[in-house]
Amino acid sequence: MGAYVLRRLLALIPTLVIASIIVFGVVRLVPGDVLDLMLSENAYSSNAPEDRAQLEKALGMDKPLYMQYLHWAGNAVRGDLGESLWRNTPVTEEIGARLGVTLELGILALLIALIIALPVGIFSAIRQETLGDNLGRSFSILALAIPNFWLGTLVVILPALWWGWSPPTEMTPFFEDPIENLKTFLVPSLILGTSLSAVIMRMTRTMMLEVLRQDYIRTAWAKGLRERSVVLVHAVKNAMIPVITLVGILVPILFGGTVIIEQIFRLPGLGQLLLEAVSTRDYPIITGVFLVTGVVVMLVNLIVDLCYGYLDPKVRFDR
Amino acid sequence: MNASVEPAAVTATPARPAKRRKALPKPLAFCARLCRERPLGAVGALICLLLLFTGVFADLIAPQGYNAINPIDRLKAPSAEYWFGTDQLGRDIFARIVHGARLSVIVAFAATTLSIVISALLGILSGYFGGRLDMFIQRLVDGWMCFPDLILLIVAVAVLGPGTWQIIVILGLLFGISGSRIVRGAVLSARQNVYVHAAQSMGASSTRILWHHILPNVMAPLIVLYTTRLAAVILAESGLSFLGLGIPPPSPSWGGMLSLDGRSYMFQAPWLAIIPGIALTVVVFGINMFGDALRDMLDPRMRGGSGRYLARVKRAIGV
Numbered sequence: 001m002g003a004y005v006l007r008r009l010l011a012l013i014p015t016l017v018i019a020s021i022i023v024f025g026v027v028r029l030v031p032g033d034v035l036d037l038m039l040s041e042n043a044y045s046s047n048a049p050e051d052r053a054q055l056e057k058a059l060g061m062d063k064p065l066y067m068q069y070l071h072w073a074g075n076a077v078r079g080d081l082g083e084s085l086w087r088n089t090p091v092t093e094e095i096g097a098r099l100g101v102t103l104e105l106g107i108l109a110l111l112i113a114l115i116i117a118l119p120v121g122i123f124s125a126i127r128q129e130t131l132g133d134n135l136g137r138s139f140s141i142l143a144l145a146i147p148n149f150w151l152g153t154l155v156v157i158l159p160a161l162w163w164g165w166s167p168p169t170e171m172t173p174f175f176e177d178p179i180e181n182l183k184t185f186l187v188p189s190l191i192l193g194t195s196l197s198a199v200i201m202r203m204t205r206t207m208m209l210e211v212l213r214q215d216y217i218r219t220a221w222a223k224g225l226r227e228r229s230v231v232l233v234h235a236v237k238n239a240m241i242p243v244i245t246l247v248g249i250l251v252p253i254l255f256g257g258t259v260i261i262e263q264i265f266r267l268p269g270l271g272q273l274l275l276e277a278v279s280t281r282d283y284p285i286i287t288g289v290f291l292v293t294g295v296v297v298m299l300v301n302l303i304v305d306l307c308y309g310y311l312d313p314k315v316r317f318d319r
Numbered sequence: 320m321n322a323s324v325e326p327a328a329v330t331a332t333p334a335r336p337a338k339r340r341k342a343l344p345k346p347l348a349f350c351a352r353l354c355r356e357r358p359l360g361a362v363g364a365l366i367c368l369l370l371l372f373t374g375v376f377a378d379l380i381a382p383q384g385y386n387a388i389n390p391i392d393r394l395k396a397p398s399a400e401y402w403f404g405t406d407q408l409g410r411d412i413f414a415r416i417v418h419g420a421r422l423s424v425i426v427a428f429a430a431t432t433l434s435i436v437i438s439a440l441l442g443i444l445s446g447y448f449g450g451r452l453d454m455f456i457q458r459l460v461d462g463w464m465c466f467p468d469l470i471l472l473i474v475a476v477a478v479l480g481p482g483t484w485q486i487i488v489i490l491g492l493l494f495g496i497s498g499s500r501i502v503r504g505a506v507l508s509a510r511q512n513v514y515v516h517a518a519q520s521m522g523a524s525s526t527r528i529l530w531h532h533i534l535p536n537v538m539a540p541l542i543v544l545y546t547t548r549l550a551a552v553i554l555a556e557s558g559l560s561f562l563g564l565g566i567p568p569p570s571p572s573w574g575g576m577l578s579l580d581g582r583s584y585m586f587q588a589p590w591l592a593i594i595p596g597i598a599l600t601v602v603v604f605g606i607n608m609f610g611d612a613l614r615d616m617l618d619p620r621m622r623g624g625s626g627r628y629l630a631r632v633k634r635a636i637g638v
Binding site: 014015017018019021022026027029139142143144145146147149150153154156158159161204249251253254255256257259260263266274275277281285289290293294295297298301 | 363458459461462463464467468470471473474475476478541554557558562572575579586589592593596599604609
């Protein structure tokens with residue numbers, strides 16, 4: 001297991017380097033834009049070449065591109081992502097203040113998705129082609145087709161019209177009042193969780209069906225075990241392995257979902273920070289958020305890989 | 320006993336060629352099979368056709384155009400005159416939905432076609448030529464896939480600016496790169512065929528082998544990929560437009576019609592929030608159902624069976 005962990009960690013390094021090059025490259029595609037914008041906003045005397053050169057130097061944009069990258073990456077490794085163009089606060093500080101909200105929303109949504117999807121998926125598989133199974137599958141087909149931003153919009157608008165109720169938008173910090181905090185997060189994470197649960201439900205059902213057909217399950221039945229122990233002890237354990245991988249794959253999708261849900265429910269998370277930065281063209285913040293989401297996804301995938309290796313010894317010796 | 324079996328076997332043999340179909344059957348026979356085996360898929364196909372029809376004949380169905388402002392009829396509820404009601408500027412929602420269908424069709428087909436071309440090129444290059452090139456391309460794809468789709472899209476829009484062609488290029492690139500994995504997998508397995516080795520040893524050129532032996536084998540997964548991507552592109556475009564980063568108003572993007580700018584009017588006129596969402600859901604549902612049916616009929620390998628867990632998990636959710 002130790003060697004496996006080490007190998008996974010080492011494999012992370014090239015991916016991280018390439019991801020950082022992508023982040024740097026994509027955002028630097030339009031370096032002139034930032035300068036023009038800052039020059040016009042900051043009341044520098046009308047685009048004078050010397051002002052431009054000065055600003056270029058201050059931002060380190062006069063050096064060759066690879067030097068700029070090395071400089072940026074070196075600072076990023078030390079936790080310095082530069083400063084916001086307009087507010088002059090460190091990017092890491094801005095991100096740190098917002099990351100918690102996004103992570104809480106994401107984790108709650110994932111939990112809700114699993115709580116909905118696993119029992120229904122397992123039930124669907126053991127009662128294949130019954131009314132319950134068909135209901136579960138119809139739900140997942142529907143949930144796959146309904147865009148989460150529409151569901152969110154409806155949840156804000158319809159209850160307000162019918163019962164004069166609207167979801168709370170005041171955010172209380174978790175450590176001040178956990179109950180109030182969870183109340184704010186309940187509706188957004190329910191919406192996000194429901195739309196995620198469709199995929200997990202589908203996958204759980206398929207995997208369970210496959211496992212239930214295997215010989216050792218037949219043996220378990222033949223031993224005279226009760227249904228509960230056949231399903232829960234023997235089948236679910238093995239069916240869960242690919243579902244864990246699926247969770248890893250869903251994390252980027254979850255991230256995208258948080259951006260939209262944060263916007264609908266006005267939660268001050270990373271997504272909102274990113275959208276604000278896009279509208280003010282605050283490139284250091286855009287770069288920072290971009291990089292942080294990539295790194296979070298990578299770390300989650302690492303954890304998933306390690307769990308996978310732990311649960312399925314075959315994987316550890318593969319490759 | 321034997322004698323009674325023999326004649327049955329003899330009569331069964333000539334009947335078989337008639338039943339067996341080629342990988343890509345003739346259109347009519349295919350439709351018949353679709354209706355018979357996958358009724359939901361047929362419904363999906365019908366919805367896709369309806370979308371195409373609406374998109375192509377939008378000018379005939381709603382001749383007044385999507386931006387005909389009529390201040391007297393602001394926020395009118397659905398009625399015989401305005402089937403889907405009107406918005407805050409008195410524009411007919413029905414006309415906007417119809418023209419939005421045209422926009423969806425244009426964006427979806429253009430971006431998906433671009434993405435499939437990119438996927439095919441990258442996948443074939445990587446899978447067929449292998450070696451260092453494969454290594455290099457795969458690490459790039461790894462890095463690229465660390466980032467959540469929506470975050471990449473938002474950053475790309477921040478760089479390129481919003482607009483129809485920008486969205487098409489960005490979506491094409493995004494889904495093209497992630498889809499190349501599936502094509503690469505198909506190429507890797509097609510390359511193992513004995514006839515490919517035979518062609519290689521006879522000195523056939525790479526172009527000939529790719530064109531005559533590899534491409535036909537990759538066709539079925541490409542078609543399946545195309546349908547799954549269509550739905551993903553439509554959802555991604557509407558999500559971006561919802562955030563105000565997609566196709567700028569007054570273009571009638573369905574996602575844009577649901578956007579937060581119109582939120583305050585939605586409390587007075589809930590049909591503003593309901594109708595574009597239904598349009599989106601129905602279309603995505605239709606494409607999903609048609610795509611699932613196509614996948615099962617064209618490419619039985621993708622349906623599951625025995626294979627590696629991870630590969631199947633990824634296919635199941637179309638990553």
